[in-house]
Amino acid sequence: MTNTSTEERILSCIEEDSVVGFTREMVRRPSINPPGDYDAIADYAEGLMRDLGLEDIQRSVGEAGRPNVIGVLRGAGPGPAFCLSSHMDVVDPGDLNAWRFPPFEAVVEEGFVWGRGSADSKGMLAGMFEAVRAIQSSGVRLNGDLHLVAAVDDETAGRYGLRYPFEKNLVPARAAILGEASNFNVPHVFKGRIWFELDVIGKSSHGAFPLDGVNAILKACRLIPAIYDIQLGGHPRLGDDTISVGTIQGGSVVNVGAEKCTFAFDIRWAPPLTSQDIRAKVLEVADRIVSEDGDFSIGEIRASEERDPLEFGEETPLIQAIRSAVRKVRGTESELIGWYSSGEVFHMHKNGNIDAGTLFGPGEPWQAHAINERIAIQDLVDGARVYALASLVMCGGGAV
Numbered sequence: 600m601t602n603t604s605t606e607e608r609i610l611s612c613i614e615e616d617s618v619v620g621f622t623r624e625m626v627r628r629p630s631i632n633p634p635g636d637y638d639a640i641a642d643y644a645e646g647l648m649r650d651l652g653l654e655d656i657q658r659s660v661g662e663a664g665r666p667n668v669i670g671v672l673r674g675a676g677p678g679p680a681f682c683l684s685s686h687m688d689v690v691d692p693g694d695l696n697a698w699r700f701p702p703f704e705a706v707v708e709e710g711f712v713w714g715r716g717s718a719d720s721k722g723m724l725a726g727m728f729e730a731v732r733a734i735q736s737s738g739v740r741l742n743g744d745l746h747l748v749a750a751v752d753d754e755t756a757g758r759y760g761l762r763y764p765f766e767k768n769l770v771p772a773r774a775a776i777l778g779e780a781s782n783f784n785v786p787h788v789f790k791g792r793i794w795f796e797l798d799v800i801g802k803s804s805h806g807a808f809p810l811d812g813v814n815a816i817l818k819a820c821r822l823i824p825a826i827y828d829i830q831l832g833g834h835p836r837l838g839d840d841t842i843s844v845g846t847i848q849g850g851s852v853v854n855v856g857a858e859k860c861t862f863a864f865d866i867r868w869a870p871p872l873t874s875q876d877i878r879a880k881v882l883e884v885a886d887r888i889v890s891e892d893g894d895f896s897i898g899e900i901r902a903s904e905e906r907d908p909l910e911f912g913e914e915t916p917l918i919q920a921i922r923s924a925v926r927k928v929r930g931t932e933s934e935l936i937g938w939y940s941s942g943e944v945f946h947m948h949k950n951g952n953i954d955a956g957t958l959f960g961p962g963e964p965w966q967a968h969a970i971n972e973r974i975a976i977q978d979l980v981d982g983a984r985v986y987a988l989a990s991l992v993m994c995g996g997g998a999v
């Protein structure tokens with residue numbers, strides 16, 4: 600069981616210098632993705648896992664040069680296994696002149712660590728390392744195993760990121776926290792999304808005789824607003840569902856009436872609708888427009904991305920463990936929030952590898968991908984504390 604003295608013992612071992620140092624070391628190892636140059640940061644993560652005394656340290660590599668670095672803090676008993684993971688890759692810093700401090704120097708100023716990756720998500724990875732370090736130096740032995748994964752390819756939603764070691768059964772944990780800046784709030788409901796293309800097929804004509812053909816661009820101009828008129832729903836924590844057309848291509852040359860027009864939509868929505876429901880609604884609209892105006896046809900929906908929404912109830916043990924840890928560390932109540940994407944949690948849950956997962960961490964969400972990205976040192980420290988206490992609970996407690 601967890602008890603106050605065990606918790607206090609671990610918390611007293613969290614050190615500001617240590618978590619700030621881990622963050623700075625990682626920010627100084629740029630790992631911009633794409634293309635994803637992981638050599639320096641993966642070596643650092645692996646070395647740190649060794650220094651912290653983790654076991655079974657290995658690289659889970661689905662594609663050459665893109666290693667998920669994993670290790671485990673062995674528990675003393677048969678308690679449940681738990682996973683802390685954060686991604687090592689960062690987005691391009693953009694215009695270097697726009698930065699107040701060089702983005703890969705990890706300058707400490709005004710109570711913040713500044714630099715690309717500080718808030719997305721190397722500061723979270725540093726907090727997870729610090730949580731493990733504090734548990735180790737406190738002398739507390741967790742009941743279950745605590746797995747740590749420094750993951751690749753989050754920024755590109757790559758096929759061989761965090762989901763990959765789970766698929767390979769290298770991380771046998773049924774619940775996970777993925778480090779992202781959520782400002783200590785706890786996302787428990789996540790939007791679904793579908794990105795799809797549709798073709799409108801008409802009949803070409805000489806540009807001088809348009810009435811001999813069926814202009815696909817004109818038909819698409821009827822269909823697109825009709826798709827926007829689809830009534831979806833929403834969720835108090837996710838806001839309204841959204842429909843957005845992103846691209847359109849039609850016709851070949853100016854003096855031929857267009858035979859084909861292709862457009863692409865991004866639709867995002869809350870539970871309980873599924874992607875099948877969304878497909879059905881789109882096709883219903885398309886069928887209606889074709890039947891009203893029956894001299895053209897519409898091809899298949901081609902989806903390049905398709906995922907259902909995801910929701911974990913407020914009573915889910917993982918959600919409760921994080922909220923309780925935030926309460927103890929920060930003295931405030933965390934907000935339950937919705938998130939526009941479920942990230943790798945979606946795949947791990949859909950594949951049956953985990954029962955629950957969320958994206959959680961210190962730092963302001965708007966810092967991600969921003970110029971002058973930074974994270975408050977106090978947040979780094981509190982983040983490490985929350986990761987440690989949540990792990991203690993999720994691993995079934997610990998003993999000295």
Ligand SMILES: [Zn+2]
Nearest residue numbers: 719720753779
């Ligand atoms: Zn991130």
